Amino acid sequence: MGARVWSVSNAIAVRALTKSYRNGKGARIDAVKGIDLEVATGEIFALLGPNGAGKTSTIEILEGYRKRDGGELSVLGEDPARTNLPAWRNRVGIVLQSTKDAADLSVVEILTHFAKYYSHPRDVDEVIAAVGLQEKRNARGEHLSGGQRRRLDVALGIIGNPELLFLDEPTTGFDPEARRSFWDLIRSLRENGTTILMSTHYLDEAEALADRVAVMNHGVIIDCATPEKLGGRDREKVNVRWRENGALHHELTDTPTEFVRVLAARIPGEIPELTMVRPTLEEIYLQMIGGEM
Amino acid sequence: MSDKVKQPGVLAIGFARGILEIKQFMRQRESVVFTLLFPILLLFIFGSVFKDEIAPGVTFSQYFVAGMIASGLVNTGFQQLAITIPMERDDGTLKRLRGTPAPTASYFIGKVILVFVSMIIQVGLLLAFGVALYGISLPTTADKWLTLTWVMFLGITSSTILGIAFSVVPKSGRGASAVVSPIVIILQFFSGVFFVFTQLPTWMQNFAAIFPLKWLTQGVRSVFLPDSFAAQEVAKSWEHGRTALVLTAWLIVGFAIAIKTFRWERR
Numbered sequence: 392m393g394a395r396v397w398s399v400s401n402a403i404a405v406r407a408l409t410k411s412y413r414n415g416k417g418a419r420i421d422a423v424k425g426i427d428l429e430v431a432t433g434e435i436f437a438l439l440g441p442n443g444a445g446k447t448s449t450i451e452i453l454e455g456y457r458k459r460d461g462g463e464l465s466v467l468g469e470d471p472a473r474t475n476l477p478a479w480r481n482r483v484g485i486v487l488q489s490t491k492d493a494a495d496l497s498v499v500e501i502l503t504h505f506a507k508y509y510s511h512p513r514d515v516d517e518v519i520a521a522v523g524l525q526e527k528r529n530a531r532g533e534h535l536s537g538g539q540r541r542r543l544d545v546a547l548g549i550i551g552n553p554e555l556l557f558l559d560e561p562t563t564g565f566d567p568e569a570r571r572s573f574w575d576l577i578r579s580l581r582e583n584g585t586t587i588l589m590s591t592h593y594l595d596e597a598e599a600l601a602d603r604v605a606v607m608n609h610g611v612i613i614d615c616a617t618p619e620k621l622g623g624r625d626r627e628k629v630n631v632r633w634r635e636n637g638a639l640h641h642e643l644t645d646t647p648t649e650f651v652r653v654l655a656a657r658i659p660g661e662i663p664e665l666t667m668v669r670p671t672l673e674e675i676y677l678q679m680i681g682g683e684m
Numbered sequence: 685m686s687d688k689v690k691q692p693g694v695l696a697i698g699f700a701r702g703i704l705e706i707k708q709f710m711r712q713r714e715s716v717v718f719t720l721l722f723p724i725l726l727l728f729i730f731g732s733v734f735k736d737e738i739a740p741g742v743t744f745s746q747y748f749v750a751g752m753i754a755s756g757l758v759n760t761g762f763q764q765l766a767i768t769i770p771m772e773r774d775d776g777t778l779k780r781l782r783g784t785p786a787p788t789a790s791y792f793i794g795k796v797i798l799v800f801v802s803m804i805i806q807v808g809l810l811l812a813f814g815v816a817l818y819g820i821s822l823p824t825t826a827d828k829w830l831t832l833t834w835v836m837f838l839g840i841t842s843s844t845i846l847g848i849a850f851s852v853v854p855k856s857g858r859g860a861s862a863v864v865s866p867i868v869i870i871l872q873f874f875s876g877v878f879f880v881f882t883q884l885p886t887w888m889q890n891f892a893a894i895f896p897l898k899w900l901t902q903g904v905r906s907v908f909l910p911d912s913f914a915a916q917e918v919a920k921s922w923e924h925g926r927t928a929l930v931l932t933a934w935l936i937v938g939f940a941i942a943i944k945t946f947r948w949e950r951r
Binding site for chain 2: 508
């Protein structure tokens with residue numbers, strides 16, 4: 392991890408955060424073991440890790456849902472455990488994991504209602520359009536599909552015009568097309584200046600959206616970098632494959648450019664079936680967490 | 685960005701929540717039918733079975749209507765909330781609300797408004813039905829209506845707050861009804877809703893006197909029964925002062941417990 396300077400000008404700054412629980416038998420479980428984390432204002436930050444890694448505990452402490460045991464915390468310049476919570480929540484949006492509330496209310500009714508909680512709410516119809524629920528404007532919660540339901544969750548998360556948005560596994564259960572358009576929605580939020588902290592199980596999602604990712608396992612952050620550099624991905628050997636004299640060949644190399652130059656000199660014209668592949672984010676991630684998923 | 689800007693107040697949000705709660709309630713057909721029509725059904729059953737006068741000029745139906753209004757307060761406030769709040773905890777309503785600037789008190793206010801409105805409708809229907817079919821006589825003096833107003837007001841608020849306080853007890857929405865309903869049914873028997881209170885064993889009367897329902901039924905009886913009937917009460921009087929005191933005490937204790945122990949998430 393890069394040694395960054397502690398600063399409250401970041402949207403989120405966490406130092407030496409710890410949290411433990413007692414399990415059913417009374418034994419102490421250390422869920423978060425002293426993590427440091429910084430999320431710059433305006434960036435999309437993804438927190439990755441297997442179930443039980445401590446992601447949810449960390450995020451719920453940042454959201455003000457849980458109290459920490461130790462460490463320092465600044466979220467939008469305030470400590471959620473000490474601040475005037477309603478005033479702070481006025482600036483924060485939270486999209487929880489799968490919900491099934493408000494089944495009897497329509498999309499427009501529930502958004503119009505939640506807008507009343509905030510000092511500077513966004514326009515309800517504008518938010519409905521932003522999440523692509525125009526056609527379901529008057530549909531009740533119980534009649535929405537899983538993906539539409541999730542869009543409603545996001546709409547509720549952004550109705551207060553938040554400076555910081557928490558997204559907990561936003562696209563679980565989406566079909567590929569719904570995920571793509573959801574990603575566009577998240578990108579458009581960033582363009583409006585919203586800082587986003589998301590957790591996800593999908594590595595392609597983190598790669599497509601996040602400016603930086605952190606991988607968490609067993610209560611600690613193993614690495615924190617841009618998706619391209621996570622786990623030394625940019626320095627990993629490249630797998631070059633090609634066909635020569637009728638047979639497929641492959642070679643792992645640190646110097647792919649030089650290697651292909653040599654190939655090109657040896658083979659006349661186009662090199663048949665040439666590919667060069669760096670490990671995917673998923674492969675790197677699985678290596679980092681030791682194959683557990 | 686918005687540090688200096690005034691946020692919507694507790695009451696404004698509480699009122700908006702009340703409207704929303706009523707809208708949601710009205711759309712749940714089963715609970716509307718149960719809450720609003722069940723008392724009428726009970727009046728129909730008891731009115732058909734017991735046709736005697738329990739005192740000169742006082743039919744059992746007249747006595748029973750008072751008990752039904754009082755136990756309606758407990759059903760609509762305490763029972764309904766102690767069951768639906770654990771459901772709201774299960775389905776994420778409460779957790780979502782907790783993540784917004786809406787104050788806890790606004791949520792409580794919304795519940796009081798919901799109970800208030802459904803109680804007005806319920807009592808209106810019950811009285812209309814009772815007057816039309818069982819010759820129930822309505823109070824004729826302003827004094828009696830005033831008594832009904834304060835008994836209802838104290839009954840609605842304390843019953844609502846106690847329902848919120850008790851909502852921590854059921855572990856899940858699915859099991860809530862099994863925990864809450866027996867308590868209410870036993871209290872109804874002990875408090876003189878289904879039987880004439882003074883005909884119950886003394887230990888039952890004493891036990892019931894700890895809880896609000898006995899005082900609510902007695903308070904509503906003082907509105908619907910002739911003043912001469914007061915002599916037949918346990919204390920030979922309507923005991924308005926003590927009724928107000930007991931209900932207020934439960935309201936304060938309930939509020940302290942609700943604020944202290946309210947759970948937004950499942951254990």
